[in-house]
Amino acid sequence: MHLAWGPDEEAFRAELLAFLDEHTPMEARTRRDFQGCEDGEVIPAWSRAWQATLFDHGWMIPGYPPELGGRDATPVQTLVYLEEMAARGIPRSMHFPGYAIVAPTLLEHGTDEQRALVPAAIRGDTVWCIGMSEPNAGSDLAGLTTRAELDGDDFVVNGQKVWTSYATVAEKCCCYVRTDPHVPKHKGISLLVVDMDTPGIEVRPLRHITGVADFAEVFFTDVRVPRTNLVGAPNDGWRLTQGSLAHERAGLWVEGVARLEQAITGLIDLAHRRGVAGDPVVRRKIAEASSRATSLRALGYKGITSFARQGASPEHSYMKLATSEAGKACFELGMEIQGAYGSVVDEERGEEAGRWALGFLISFANTIAGGTSEIQRNIIAQRVLGLPRS
Amino acid sequence: MDFTLTSEQELLRDSVRALLARECPTSLLRAHIDDLGAGEPLWAQLREFAALGTGATVDLCLVMEQLGYVAAPSPFFAITCLYAPVLAAIGESDLDAVLAGEATGTVALAGADGAWHANAESAKTFVPDAATVDLVAAIDANRAVTLLAAPPVRRIETLDTTRQLYDVETGVPGTAAGVISHDALSGVLERATVALAAEMVGTARRLFDMSLAYATKRVQFGVPIGSFQAIQHKLADMSLDVERAWSAVYYAAMTIDAVADDRHRATHAAKASAGEAATRAAKDGVQIHGGIGFTWEHDLQFFIRRAYGAEALLGPTGWHHDRLADLLM
Numbered sequence: 001m002h003l004a005w006g007p008d009e010e011a012f013r014a015e016l017l018a019f020l021d022e023h024t025p026m027e028a029r030t031r032r033d034f035q036g037c038e039d040g041e042v043i044p045a046w047s048r049a050w051q052a053t054l055f056d057h058g059w060m061i062p063g064y065p066p067e068l069g070g071r072d073a074t075p076v077q078t079l080v081y082l083e084e085m086a087a088r089g090i091p092r093s094m095h096f097p098g099y100a101i102v103a104p105t106l107l108e109h110g111t112d113e114q115r116a117l118v119p120a121a122i123r124g125d126t127v128w129c130i131g132m133s134e135p136n137a138g139s140d141l142a143g144l145t146t147r148a149e150l151d152g153d154d155f156v157v158n159g160q161k162v163w164t165s166y167a168t169v170a171e172k173c174c175c176y177v178r179t180d181p182h183v184p185k186h187k188g189i190s191l192l193v194v195d196m197d198t199p200g201i202e203v204r205p206l207r208h209i210t211g212v213a214d215f216a217e218v219f220f221t222d223v224r225v226p227r228t229n230l231v232g233a234p235n236d237g238w239r240l241t242q243g244s245l246a247h248e249r250a251g252l253w254v255e256g257v258a259r260l261e262q263a264i265t266g267l268i269d270l271a272h273r274r275g276v277a278g279d280p281v282v283r284r285k286i287a288e289a290s291s292r293a294t295s296l297r298a299l300g301y302k303g304i305t306s307f308a309r310q311g312a313s314p315e316h317s318y319m320k321l322a323t324s325e326a327g328k329a330c331f332e333l334g335m336e337i338q339g340a341y342g343s344v345v346d347e348e349r350g351e352e353a354g355r356w357a358l359g360f361l362i363s364f365a366n367t368i369a370g371g372t373s374e375i376q377r378n379i380i381a382q383r384v385l386g387l388p389r390s
Numbered sequence: 391m392d393f394t395l396t397s398e399q400e401l402l403r404d405s406v407r408a409l410l411a412r413e414c415p416t417s418l419l420r421a422h423i424d425d426l427g428a429g430e431p432l433w434a435q436l437r438e439f440a441a442l443g444t445g446a447t448v449d450l451c452l453v454m455e456q457l458g459y460v461a462a463p464s465p466f467f468a469i470t471c472l473y474a475p476v477l478a479a480i481g482e483s484d485l486d487a488v489l490a491g492e493a494t495g496t497v498a499l500a501g502a503d504g505a506w507h508a509n510a511e512s513a514k515t516f517v518p519d520a521a522t523v524d525l526v527a528a529i530d531a532n533r534a535v536t537l538l539a540a541p542p543v544r545r546i547e548t549l550d551t552t553r554q555l556y557d558v559e560t561g562v563p564g565t566a567a568g569v570i571s572h573d574a575l576s577g578v579l580e581r582a583t584v585a586l587a588a589e590m591v592g593t594a595r596r597l598f599d600m601s602l603a604y605a606t607k608r609v610q611f612g613v614p615i616g617s618f619q620a621i622q623h624k625l626a627d628m629s630l631d632v633e634r635a636w637s638a639v640y641y642a643a644m645t646i647d648a649v650a651d652d653r654h655r656a657t658h659a660a661k662a663s664a665g666e667a668a669t670r671a672a673k674d675g676v677q678i679h680g681g682i683g684f685t686w687e688h689d690l691q692f693f694i695r696r697a698y699g700a701e702a703l704l705g706p707t708g709w710h711h712d713r714l715a716d717l718l719m
């Protein structure tokens with residue numbers, strides 16, 4: 001047990017910082033922590049160029065080999081990378097599905113032809129979306145009903161997806177479909193790669209809670225998808241839903257904790273500006289949040305070092321639940337500190353153009369998307385603690 | 391950066407765990423309610439770890455965590471977390487005998503308000519194990535340390551039957567042993583606070599383990615109660631708090647051993663996180679056990695008592711949050 005980083009990690013950090021100093025675009029340095037409140041390009045041009053630069057220099061997914069935008073970094077080096085990026089608030093990409101979900105899924109389960117799509121997915125040259133959720137299949141993802149039936153060399157897809165992030169701009173979709181309705185629900189699902197410009201696909205933008213159009217409904221009417229676009233074996237799609245960067249999973253918490261720490265620094269400034277830094281209730285609430293962030297960072301470290309040694313760690317199951325809920329509490333506190341001005345988003349009147357009020361609304365994305373907090377607790381109870389299913 | 395235990399640390403943890411499983415059954419906790427000497431044979435076994443009084447904080451925490459898991463009635467905390475480090479700080483020659491497990495002692499510091507800071511009151515409060523150790527090191531307003539043999543004491547009854555706390559009258563003749571500096575005293579108290587937090591994590595884990603086991607075994611409506619979501623979510627939140635607190639405690643211990651700048655903040659975060667974990671585990675633990683958890687016969691009570699006793703000692707959760715706020719804001 002020790003806190004010091006090894007010489008390997010320090011050398012790695014120095015190399016990263018030198019790269020960032022030289023290449024990071026201004027837009028990536030000045031991003032706000034409540035991004036996503038304004039209308040505008042979903043994936044701005046600067047972020048596309050930046051993602052490509054990261055890829056070309058082996059800094060997009062450091063744990064991958066150079067041909068996949070990495071440099072064969074170790075898990076602990078990857079942690080250093082994630083921490084330095086998060087501490088500076090520098091985003092790798094403004095569209096995560098391609099590099100974070102599609103790439104590892106295709107690398108593990110795809111045909112040669114499908115694996116050839118991976119470099120462009122990681123470099124961000126191709127924008128992907130993930131078609132999982134449907135109107136009647138959210139937490140109960142296995143209840144999805146979008147049908148795909150074989151007709152000659154094509155699947156014919158009919159149905160609807162919803163809450164599909166990036167669908168308005170995506171070129172491709174990793175789409176989960178029902179290929180066998182006559183077997184138990186987990187056993188009749190398949191994964192298809194669908195080109196979004198295929199006839200029969202209609203994308204209707206959905207505004208999210210802050211008023212900005214950020215995800216979409218996707219309707220499929222007799223959409224013909226070549227049989228060769230099936231990923232993995234037929235009806236084996238459920239197993240593939242778990243896909244994510246296995247070697248980065250242990251570090252997925254880093255951004256959540258960094259967001260928390262940035263929010264706490266912001267809360268302290270805010271309390272001083274609003275003249276309530278001496279208020280005992282405000283002080284205690286800020287300290288509670290800070291103590292929580294400290295303990296979560298330590299828990300994340302524990303997870304990543306046991307992952308590096310044993311290749312597995314249950315700690316990451318706790319991190320999404322804890323960081324997302326703690327983040328929401330911080331933004332709510334930011335509103336509370338402003339008293340009557342807590343809900344003001346008017347740039348002229350409120351603090352920081354609604355950073356806290358809009359940030360609060362946006363914080364729900366983290367407690368809902370990717371498995372709600374309740375589902376996270378179910379997972380902890382059943383998979384980590386081994387309790388029986390209800 | 392590494393949060394995994396070395397093989398020596400695993401060995402230390404495992405040997406203490408095995409020793410306590412053998413020497414500190416819950417029947418000992420029950421005996422200790424009426425017979426305060428019941429823990430003496432246990433100390434005879436734990437003496438071999440007395441050298442941790444000046445050892446690495448991480449190692450000390452590993453032992454304290456195990457003591458908390460069994461709610462050991464033992465002067466180990468008083469001796470290794472308070473007395474030995476105070477003697478070490480003032481260069482007292484008795485230290486060697488203490489580290490060898492041959493001499494014992496405790497520290498009297500808090501006055502009537504129960505807060506652990508130097509003060510002029512001769513009536514000291516919340517002195518651990520004052521009646522059973524050889525010497526009491528009394529610290530006065532100028533941080534002068536006086537060693538007292540058998541000063542007048544009165545037991546303070548608390549919820550926790552597994553820990554002995556005393557009022558001690560220190561205005562009696564003793565041996566002047568030197569002056570401990572402000573920084574050294576703060577350092578001793580920080581290390582003791584983190585060690586106590588480690589103990590609380592052990593107690594929280596015990597409460598959690600008992601509750602998880604019960605939830606798996608107890609059947610209602612034809613199924614184990616652990617299959618009910620209300621129970622599952624309580625256990626998920628309890629385990630998250632325990633994992634979080636464990637990590638905060640060992641992080642703080644490492645910062646103290648490395649004399650890192652973050653050690654003061656980390657100490658408060660550790661005791662506060664441990665307090666949150668232990669009190670949640672205690673409350674939800676009783677609730678998960680239902681009626682049986684409310685009985686004198688069930689062993690759960692010892693750990694609930696221990697959790698709240700430790701919560702109140704060396705500053706409760708809210709106090710540590712407030713001190714953390716002082717450092718942050």
Ligand SMILES: Cc1cc2nc3c(=O)[nH]c(=O)nc-3n(C[C@H](O)[C@H](O)[C@H](O)COP(=O)(O)OP(=O)(O)OC[C@H]3O[C@@H](n4cnc5c(N)ncnc54)[C@H](O)[C@@H]3O)c2cc1C
Pocket residue numbers: 129130131132133134137138139140162163164165166215364365368369370371372373374375378619
């Ligand atoms: C910002 C955002 C982006 C998203 N992007 C995508 C995307 O790109 N692609 C995609 O496919 N999906 C996406 N989603 C959808 C997301 O995955 C679902 O919203 C999520 O899985 C929850 O499903 P649901 O909305 O149907 O809620 P429901 O499942 O209906 O849940 C409603 C409530 O019931 C609770 N609940 C449900 N089941 C249980 C249970 N078993 N135990 C206890 N409580 C339960 C939930 O916790 C929740 O509180 C996105 C969502 C958001 C908010």
